[in-house]
Amino acid sequence: MQLGHRPKLSGNLLCKVVSIMQIDTKITNQTHTFTTMASEPKFLEKGNLSGFLQSYDTFMLDCDGTLWEVDHITAIPGIDKAINMLNGLGKRILFVTNNSVHSNLNYKLKFQNFGFDAPEDHIFGVAYATAVYLKDIAKIDGLIYLVGSPGMASEFSKAGIDYFGFGADPDKASWDPKDLLEMEFRPNVKAVVVGYDEHFHYNKIYKAASYLQDPECMYVASNDVEISFPLAPGRMQPVTGTLVKTVSTAARKEPIVVGKPHPLFLDCVMKKHPEIVKERTVFIGDSLKADIGFANNVGIDSAFVLTGTHNLDHMNSGEFPKPTYVMKSLADILDI
Amino acid sequence: MQLGHRPKLSGNLLCKVVSIMQIDTKITNQTHTFTTMASEPKFLEKGNLSGFLQSYDTFMLDCDGTLWEVDHITAIPGIDKAINMLNGLGKRILFVTNNSVHSNLNYKLKFQNFGFDAPEDHIFGVAYATAVYLKDIAKIDGLIYLVGSPGMASEFSKAGIDYFGFGADPDKASWDPKDLLEMEFRPNVKAVVVGYDEHFHYNKIYKAASYLQDPECMYVASNDVEISFPLAPGRMQPVTGTLVKTVSTAARKEPIVVGKPHPLFLDCVMKKHPEIVKERTVFIGDSLKADIGFANNVGIDSAFVLTGTHNLDHMNSGEFPKPTYVMKSLADILDI
Numbered sequence: 001m002q003l004g005h006r007p008k009l010s011g012n013l014l015c016k017v018v019s020i021m022q023i024d025t026k027i028t029n030q031t032h033t034f035t036t037m038a039s040e041p042k043f044l045e046k047g048n049l050s051g052f053l054q055s056y057d058t059f060m061l062d063c064d065g066t067l068w069e070v071d072h073i074t075a076i077p078g079i080d081k082a083i084n085m086l087n088g089l090g091k092r093i094l095f096v097t098n099n100s101v102h103s104n105l106n107y108k109l110k111f112q113n114f115g116f117d118a119p120e121d122h123i124f125g126v127a128y129a130t131a132v133y134l135k136d137i138a139k140i141d142g143l144i145y146l147v148g149s150p151g152m153a154s155e156f157s158k159a160g161i162d163y164f165g166f167g168a169d170p171d172k173a174s175w176d177p178k179d180l181l182e183m184e185f186r187p188n189v190k191a192v193v194v195g196y197d198e199h200f201h202y203n204k205i206y207k208a209a210s211y212l213q214d215p216e217c218m219y220v221a222s223n224d225v226e227i228s229f230p231l232a233p234g235r236m237q238p239v240t241g242t243l244v245k246t247v248s249t250a251a252r253k254e255p256i257v258v259g260k261p262h263p264l265f266l267d268c269v270m271k272k273h274p275e276i277v278k279e280r281t282v283f284i285g286d287s288l289k290a291d292i293g294f295a296n297n298v299g300i301d302s303a304f305v306l307t308g309t310h311n312l313d314h315m316n317s318g319e320f321p322k323p324t325y326v327m328k329s330l331a332d333i334l335d336i
Numbered sequence: 337m338q339l340g341h342r343p344k345l346s347g348n349l350l351c352k353v354v355s356i357m358q359i360d361t362k363i364t365n366q367t368h369t370f371t372t373m374a375s376e377p378k379f380l381e382k383g384n385l386s387g388f389l390q391s392y393d394t395f396m397l398d399c400d401g402t403l404w405e406v407d408h409i410t411a412i413p414g415i416d417k418a419i420n421m422l423n424g425l426g427k428r429i430l431f432v433t434n435n436s437v438h439s440n441l442n443y444k445l446k447f448q449n450f451g452f453d454a455p456e457d458h459i460f461g462v463a464y465a466t467a468v469y470l471k472d473i474a475k476i477d478g479l480i481y482l483v484g485s486p487g488m489a490s491e492f493s494k495a496g497i498d499y500f501g502f503g504a505d506p507d508k509a510s511w512d513p514k515d516l517l518e519m520e521f522r523p524n525v526k527a528v529v530v531g532y533d534e535h536f537h538y539n540k541i542y543k544a545a546s547y548l549q550d551p552e553c554m555y556v557a558s559n560d561v562e563i564s565f566p567l568a569p570g571r572m573q574p575v576t577g578t579l580v581k582t583v584s585t586a587a588r589k590e591p592i593v594v595g596k597p598h599p600l601f602l603d604c605v606m607k608k609h610p611e612i613v614k615e616r617t618v619f620i621g622d623s624l625k626a627d628i629g630f631a632n633n634v635g636i637d638s639a640f641v642l643t644g645t646h647n648l649d650h651m652n653s654g655e656f657p658k659p660t661y662v663m664k665s666l667a668d669i670l671d672i
Contacts (some may be wrong), residue, residue: 202534234546304558
């Protein structure tokens with residue numbers, strides 16, 4: 001799930017891009033050193049696309065706002081052909097998304113719906129990545145209290161993780177401390193994991209905060225930078241970041257976070273793909289905070305696309321991490 | 337509801353108090369001016385109790401941790417007699433509590449249970465105070481979305497406030513934006529009010545954050561400093577502050593807060609008791625943050641009691657507002 005404004009794509013966009021980039025360069029010339037100027041984002045177009053494609057073997061792609069619009073439904077023209085072209089060039093494509101609602105299998109089916117395909121082990125929904133973290137990195141041996149999505153439950157089951165708490169909380173709501181103290185708590189809970197949960201409820205906050213009073217109980221969040229999402233005018237959907245903030249507040253603890261922009265996501269990907277060479281890897285995404293921030297945090301190159309969360313004004317505001325490249329859409333690679 | 341540690345009351349407490357106060361005074365002598373020294377808390381004991389009682393006409397008393405222990409159940413010895421003594425001296429006693437679970441009538445019955453009584457219009461549960469704020473100060477004319485407690489619903493009804501949302505949310509939980517967009521939203525919601533709500537649920541966060549996208553819709557919280565409360569070892573009860581933080585995060589807005597330590601609570605009290613003279617009023621409570629902070633914020637004297645949330649180490653840590661006076665328990669006034 002992604003935040004923020006959907007950019008208005010128009011025929012004049014390229015002109016606008018070039019014009020803003022020029023202004024930017026001018027300012028840069030006046031006030032910055034050559035090194036800073038060299039790190040300003042390069043706009044990808046016909047002349048430099050071939051070099052761009054040759055520079056990388058691994059293309060990590062964000063999903064919402066990059067492969068389809070942030071409404072999760074509307075196709076972005078040409079994305080199917082672009083993915084198929086990268087496949088044809090023999091590139092390793094990895095799909096890396098903070099959306100924790102879906103399992104990797106769901107993503108595979110969604111990709112097919114949009115006209116391209118991917119092997120399941122090339123898909124890293126944060127639900128799956130969180131399972132990889134718990135199983136292969138933290139190596140948690142024991143019970144996990146999950147405040148999470150169907151996708152997380154599905155990936156946890158597939159990984160053989162012993163979890164409970166998924167779905168509506170079974171206990172009756174009560175403000176009475178006596179009732180709260182009588183609710184069932186399982187012994188030896190080794191971790192509390194928080195992701196997107198449409199059944200998020202007072203009882204779950206109480207239970208998560210309570211388990212976390214045990215200093216041996218680990219606190220893991222699938223992702224945290226996505227706070228709430230404007231679904232429509234006057235409709236603001238809370239997403240994982242809000243739920244994580246709630247549990248952190250009540251428990252007075254901060255979680256280990258798997259999702260972008262946290263570097264842990266790359267550890268999870270490389271656990272399954274140790275063959276990846278960071279210098280030959282580029283991350284392509286629409287969120288300056290999550291995607292470009294992630295690339296910068298782990299030290300890989302990045303390309304910022306204007307089909308989702310952020311636009312050029314955001315990029316030039318100085319408030320967000322700077323990408324290596326900018327392009328209107330991932331489909332621009334077809335212009336080669 | 338109150339936070340934190342319950343002080344260990346013991347026979348040695350007075351010695352400890354005097355000893356800490358002495359150390360404190362010594363440090364003060366060395367490093368502070370006379371004005372600061374004069375503002376160090378005075379310990380109330382036999383010698384100065386009579387002057388203390390003569391200095392004030394209005395005694396504002398916190399409830400949880402001041403009239404009974406923070407578990408809401410255990411009596412503090414002598415409190416009934418102390419209240420009855422203040423009544424006998426013709427003092428105006430006002431009960432001012434951030435606990436939003438109960439209505440004023442509930443408090444009256446609870447007082448009777450503990451052996452004292454109060455006219456209902458001398459009780460200011462924050463549920464009632466919030467109703468006073470909405471009706472008599474903000475003068476909200478229209479519908480209110482309430483994420484709150486039975487006490488708030490009861491006080492709102494009594495005040496003739498037009499509210500909805502109380503109790504379990506009626507809509508089916510769903511992660512699907514399509515379902516979220518189909519949920520019923522009422523037009524012309526003039527305010528979202530958040531308090532303690534044991535039915536707090538994802539759908540309520542979504543609805544509150546959505547109504548708050550209207551810049552004309554006011555955002556009010558009953559209280560915010562009480563975050564979570566250790567009910568028992570390994571049992572951490574989230575309270576109003578956690579729920580308010582959640583809605584604020586999703587809505588990206590900050591509320592107007594009625595509860596202590598915010599000065600608005602005094603405006604609500606004085607709306608009903610305009611006869612109060614601040615110079616002749618003292619606030620007595622166990623929370624340095626909520627009670628003593630409130631007294632300092634509104635410019636009235638305060639007495640800190642050691643029967644609840646905070647202890648002398650907290651008081652001397654420099655991290656909390658300083659009271660005018662300290663006493664072991666409100667019941668100490670019986671030593672006169």
